Amino acid sequence: MRIDDAVREFREQRARRRGLLPTVIPYTGYGSTDWVRVLGRVVISGRPGRAARAESVRGWRSFTSIAVDGQPVRVTIGDTVHHVVADRGGVIDVRVEAHLTPGWHRIRLEPEGEGRNAPGVEAPVFVLDPSAPFGIVSDIDDTVMITALPRPLLAAWNTFVLDEHARAATPGMAVLYDRLHRAHPEAPVVYLSTGAWNVAPTLSRFLSRNLYPPGPLLLTDWGPTPDRIFRSGRQHKIDELDRLAVEFPEMRWLMIGDDGQHDEETYAGFAEDHPENVAAICVRQLSPGEAVLAGGRSRDAGPEQAPGVRWIYAPDGKGLAEALAEAGYL
Numbered sequence: 001m002r003i004d005d006a007v008r009e010f011r012e013q014r015a016r017r018r019g020l021l022p023t024v025i026p027y028t029g030y031g032s033t034d035w036v037r038v039l040g041r042v043v044i045s046g047r048p049g050r051a052a053r054a055e056s057v058r059g060w061r062s063f064t065s066i067a068v069d070g071q072p073v074r075v076t077i078g079d080t081v082h083h084v085v086a087d088r089g090g091v092i093d094v095r096v097e098a099h100l101t102p103g104w105h106r107i108r109l110e111p112e113g114e115g116r117n118a119p120g121v122e123a124p125v126f127v128l129d130p131s132a133p134f135g136i137v138s139d140i141d142d143t144v145m146i147t148a149l150p151r152p153l154l155a156a157w158n159t160f161v162l163d164e165h166a167r168a169a170t171p172g173m174a175v176l177y178d179r180l181h182r183a184h185p186e187a188p189v190v191y192l193s194t195g196a197w198n199v200a201p202t203l204s205r206f207l208s209r210n211l212y213p214p215g216p217l218l219l220t221d222w223g224p225t226p227d228r229i230f231r232s233g234r235q236h237k238i239d240e241l242d243r244l245a246v247e248f249p250e251m252r253w254l255m256i257g258d259d260g261q262h263d264e265e266t267y268a269g270f271a272e273d274h275p276e277n278v279a280a281i282c283v284r285q286l287s288p289g290e291a292v293l294a295g296g297r298s299r300d301a302g303p304e305q306a307p308g309v310r311w312i313y314a315p316d317g318k319g320l321a322e323a324l325a326e327a328g329y330l
Contacts (some may be wrong), residue, residue: 001261011066015044020066021040024092024109028216029202030188030247033100036125038084039216040109042071042091065198067091072112074120077105083112089221091197097209102129102186123220126216128248129186134178134279134329135248136215136320137241139257140193140203143284144173144212169210172317179213179321179330180254181213189215192240194233197221234262238269245274252279254329259313260286280310280327282320 027039067090073290075082075096082096092109105127110120128135141147146168154327181189189212195203197219222238244253255270255278257263264283271278312323324330 005069008067012044012068013119015066020044022071022111023119024073024111024121024202026109026121027197028204028214029107029123029125030190030216030312031095031098031100031125031127033102033127033130034097035095036077036098036100036107037095037129037216037247038075038082038092038107038109038125040087040121040123041200042068042073042090042092042111044068047087072111074108074112076108076110087221091221095278100125100127102127109254122146126188126214128188128194128251130186130250132186132251134252134254135188136177136178137190137192137244137253137255139263140191142170142258142260143256143263144177144191144210144247145203145206146170159202167206169206170317172319172321173209173284174212174317176317176321176324177212180324183330189213190218190244191215192218192237195219195234221231222233234266237262237266241266241270242273245270245277249277252277254279254282256282256284258284258286275308278309280312280324280329282312282314282324284317284320285313285315 022042022044025041025043027041029037029039031037067088068086069088069090071086071090073084073086073092075084075094077096077098077100080098082094084094084096086090086092098107103126105125106122107125108120108122109186116176122273124320138144177189181186191207193203200219203219208214218240220233244251255267257267264281267278267281271281312320314320314323321330
């Protein structure tokens, strides 16, 4: 971790000597009528008066940006101003007080201090409606997007080399999500993935391009920690789900994933701990070929681990939609 910090600091100082400034890349946040979770990332990627370019074509470009450790950022929500600080990975992930009505809003993020001459940006925020019948929590890899994770070589190819426009959407899933969104427009959609914050702009464009409903991405920051070479992706999902249960104790979640990694086990564990927060669990069944590429199927998970919770299995969005229609969600 110390080596990683030293390399990042060297790159940051070198970039600043070239006249580059900190710039905020905004991510979609969420909140209630009393608070907002602000998400973003501060990187060195722009000269004075020039906006940051979050777009990239090849995935590796997303991992060449220079994160800024400890950058102060001004968050403006309506007439209220908050001062926050990015973490060692440049990630802004803070909960601040705000009084907003349910629905979509925009907040403003601006670097402070040495980066005050850099342009500010606006970030979308979805405020959950307390009367929403349920919310949707969705995995990304092999659920809405075919990625063949976690096999290392294919994962590296998909993440670092593949043109983002070549990524394939999972058959029928965009239609399913659109139908759910149209039937329940007040229901929030949260995308939960083990992917790095570096690829958030790419994932957002993929979801928009394939007509998935908008919603916050809950990703993680790759890299070494005090006790691990890489962060635990599964633990990241468990922590984020537990956080949602605490933040929205009355919300019931329709949880959608696949049987190629640990989604079944993760969702079953959440259902055991928070049965009152689960509406149903939908599992997309991978084909034999997809299961091989994804490193096998989940084991020791399913209805027997979470009695009383409705489990729905189908190989594509069409099958899940038919089952959800029978269950009364469509």
